Amino acid sequence: MDSADRNLATKARELSLSAFGVFPDIPFSFNSRLKRVLGRLVYSKSREMLTPLRIEISSSISDNEELLKKTLLHELSHFYLMMNDRDFSHNSPEFRKLSQELGFDIVAEYEGLPVHIWVCSVCKRTVAISFNRRRKNGLSSCCKAPIELQEK
Numbered sequence: 001m002d003s004a005d006r007n008l009a010t011k012a013r014e015l016s017l018s019a020f021g022v023f024p025d026i027p028f029s030f031n032s033r034l035k036r037v038l039g040r041l042v043y044s045k046s047r048e049m050l051t052p053l054r055i056e057i058s059s060s061i062s063d064n065e066e067l068l069k070k071t072l073l074h075e076l077s078h079f080y081l082m083m084n085d086r087d088f089s090h091n092s093p094e095f096r097k098l099s100q101e102l103g104f105d106i107v108a109e110y111e112g113l114p115v116h117i118w119v120c121s122v123c124k125r126t127v128a129i130s131f132n133r134r135r136k137n138g139l140s141s142c143c144k145a146p147i148e149l150q151e152k
């Protein structure tokens with residue numbers, strides 16, 4: 001576990017303690033491959049048994065304090081509803097209630113967020129997502145070509 005993941009776990013435990021009154025018994029890590037969602041609860045399913053495995057947060061929001069906090073509360077809400085055999089989906093009335101009480105968005109996706117998507121200038125594949133327009137240099141790993149802002 002690297003230090004960024006350790007900090008993430010510490011933050012998640014603090015948030016969980018203040019919002020739910022308990023420490024979450026689950027690992028937390030940043031995942032740089034999460035491009036479409038801000039975070040996710042990874043779980044296994046065998047027969048009717050759901051077992052939460054870990055919570056992953058997109059690396060792209062590691063510096064965005066406010067969004068990171070909201071995303072952790074969002075994923076923790078899925079986690080606790082699952083642990084208590086409740087409906088943990090986005091349509092669940094309990095999930096919606098938690099989102100209002102704790103102040104996070106129900107859909108933790110990039111859609112609707114002011115993000116900038118950088119693509120490979122040759123094959124147009126997404127290479128990076130950022131919250132500012134600061135120029136990104138470097139070549140894409142796919143085609144070794146310059147990267148550019150995706151046209152909306």
Ligand SMILES: [Zn+2]
Binds near residue numbers: 074078090106108
């Ligand atoms: Zn969700």
Ligand SMILES: [Zn+2]
Binds near residue numbers: 123
């Ligand atoms: Zn390419």
